Amino acid sequence: MSRVTIPIGPQHPALKEPERFMVTVEGETIVDADVRIGHIHRGMEKLFEQRTYMQNIHITERICGICSFTHSTNFCQATEYILGVEPPRRGLYLRTLMNEFERIHSHLLWLGVAGHEMGFDTLLMWSWDDRERILDLFEDITGNRVTHAYNTVGGVRRDITDAQAQRILHTMDILEERTKAYIQVGLNEQTILKRTQGVGILTTADAKRLCAVGPRLRASNVKYDVRKNDPYAAYGELPFEVITSDTLDVHGQLVVRALELLETVNMCRYMIKNLPTGDIRVKVPRKVPPGEAISRTEAPRGEDIHYLRSNGTDKPERLKVRAPTMANILNVAHTLKGANIADIPLIVAGIDPCMGCMDRVLILDRDKETSKVMTKDQLREYSIAWYEKEAYR
Amino acid sequence: MLENVVKWSRVKSPWVCHFNSGSCNGCDIEIIAALMPRFDAERFGVVLKGTPRHADVLLCTGPVTGQMKDRLLKIYEQMPEPKFVIAFGECGCSGAVYTGCYNVEGGIDKVIPVDAYIPGCPPKPEAILDGVVKLLTAFKESE
Structure with missing residues (x-):
């Protein structure tokens, strides 16, 4: 199957900052991903x-x-x-x-x-x-x-x-x-x-090797938190x-964040009740x-x-x-390999990027020499539609 | 007749494209917050669009970094006429805290013409609605 390279970014509609991913795909599967950052470098x-x-x-x-x-x-x-x-x-x-x-x-x-x-x-x-x-x-x-x-x-x-x-x-x-x-x-x-x-599975060994941080690291079953x-x-x-999850995927990140919310609420209560004077x-x-x-x-x-x-x-x-996103970008590029095009938005959003951009996607077919520009919204709709017809999942 | 209908629909339901030219994200999350249930800008017909080709208003944040300058110009050129630009946030208006950084232009109006300024670091969601309403009122009363 022919390889296709998709540049993603740098303009975006939602709350993420400009950033660019070069994604090479074979059919629906991503074989390589590269990140370019620095669009909002202000000095x-x-x-x-x-x-x-x-x-x-x-x-x-x-x-x-x-x-x-x-x-x-x-x-x-x-x-x-x-x-x-x-x-x-x-x-x-x-x-x-x-x-x-x-x-x-x-x-x-x-x-x-x-x-x-x-x-x-x-x-x-x-x-x-x-x-x-x-x-x-x-x-x-x-x-x-x-x-x-x-x-x-x-x-x-x-x-x-x-x-x-x-x-x-x-x-x-x-x-x-x-x-x-x-x-x-x-x-x-x-x-x-x-x-x-x-x-978006990131194994424990890969998470350590690529220096993942925060909920991404804890979702890869590494018990590490600077607070502790x-x-x-x-x-x-x-x-x-310290909340961890052994599922290693985006669902693990969701569970880690949700349970951390509960811990945080309890910590806030404890702090108010035990607030020192002075x-x-x-x-x-x-x-x-x-x-x-x-x-x-x-x-x-x-x-x-x-x-x-x-x-x-x-x-x-x-x-x-x-900043934490700087450390997590490396593992996104790694995790994208082997994933579906439809999963790009979720994997990138998974690390909660402080600068992430998914607006304009240009799909280039090198053999046919055709190109198609997709906005982020179109990509999102495409991904939802793609999953709806995958009944076996 | 047709012109009046187009103008009326534009005033009643402005489609907004949001562009981050290098801001810290503070303004950007406040823009999204304005569309959420508490403030709900959509009840005034304000719709956030992902593409500039569909948009009437470009809501632009950030002090314009070196890399985003060309892209901001491209996005502006893609918008259909009549187009409006709102500089959102203090650094979009003048550069503010980023004044003196080597890689910033210091405000949206250094690159493209700006119709309205919403100051604040970041402005509250109410300020967004106020700014959009003032811009549209000015447009409605023109000609």
């Missing part, structure tokens, strides 16, 4: 060197609008390591609380996107509606829905009141109920089972389990002495690493960011 690492530490807190938030809080936590932590400053316990608890809120909002967002890709738009509407509840809490506590400006070097900026704590507990009750419903749907709904089981293995902020004091931040000097530090956090998508080097001025000398 931020150079910008960090021209701004002060205070300004950089806000710029690190804008590395990514979905995991904004994780990036600013990471930057503040790295700066605190160099300064030798330990934030007060209440500050650390509030920082951890916000990190967990972000996990809830990101996992619900992923659940909706995955539902959309498999043609289950009802799930998209449900989970994004529940996501608004957590955004309301964000707005209540930090003043903004997406970029919070809540973190600062040496703690957090705002305290929470008792009334806010009650509102958080109330929202957690609703979210727990909803999450249990999603777990039921995820484990029993035929639409989900048929589209996700056995799709290298506790930061207040995670060392919180009771929680200050929320300590004053830190504007200038940071020479030194270097590496900070790691568990973003909703996986391990996020910041490397910071200071030179004694009020501006950093170097800040290197390794």
Whole structure:
């Protein structure tokens, strides 16, 4: 059978950022996949060197609008390591609380996107509606829905009141109920089972070899979570389990994320009930002495690493960011090999790419010298239609 | 007569194409959030389209990176007349926090003509609806 190369990207309709996949297919089966990234390269690492530490807190938030809080936590932590400053316990608890809120909002967002890709738009509407509840809490506590400006070097900026704590507990009750419903749907709904089981399999050995991170790694049955293995902020004091799945496929990722939601809800409750009293931040000097530090956090998508080097001025000398999607892109290129064209949207969405793009697909037939441009929507419809006629699955 | 019908339908149901020219995703998820049950932009006839060939309005986010500049121009040229461009978010309006980055143009209007600006980092979903309504009102009252 003749080989056909399909470029996917870089323009896109939904919430993903520009990115390009070159996929070579034989019939319906993908034999090779290559990734090209860098469409939204803005040169931020150079910008960090021209701004002060205070300004950089806000710029690190804008590395990514979905995991904004994780990036600013990471930057503040790295700066605190160099300064030798330990934030007060209440500050650390509030920082951890916000990190967990972000996990809830990101996992619900992923659940909706995955539902959309498999043609289950009802799930998209449900989970994004529940996501608004957590955004309301964000707005209540930090003043903004997406970029919070809540973190600062040496703690957090705002305290929470008792009334806010009650509102958080109330929202957690609703979210727990909803999450249990999603777990039921995820484990029993035929639409989900048929589209996700056995799709995008990444074996444990491959996951380790390709340095997968986050839910993708845990769905490949590797018990690794920065929150547990290298506790930061207040995670060392919180009771929680690291969720893994041994199914290795996209369904495993769905189960891992759904069960993590439940763990996160319990962690938030624990934090509110055991919130220490005292200050929320300590004053830190504007200038940071020479030194270097590496900070790691568990973003909703996986391990996020910041490397910071200071030179004694009020501006950093170097800040290197390794975002989780960067680590996961490699295993997507690997997982796509041997999969169906119809499974591309789901496998790529599976890692929850922070920059992923599936809009324009150009199908080129080298032998016949014909080409056909497909939009992402057409590809999605094609994949749904293709599965509908596959009765044996 | 026919022109009036076309104009009426365009005002009643604007089809929007969303294009990310290098933003941080914050604006993009707020655009999707505007279409979800809480805000439900579709009740005003706003439909998000994947292809620019079907769209009336290009909702553009991001400060325009070097790689996306040519693609933004291509997408703009593919849209049928009359076409409108909304610069969405602070960095789409002026570059904002990315001012000084070596790989950004610093705003959508440096590359293509822009009809409306929605500031905010990111703007709330209500702001999207407000911006679209203001743009269409201006279009309705023109000529």
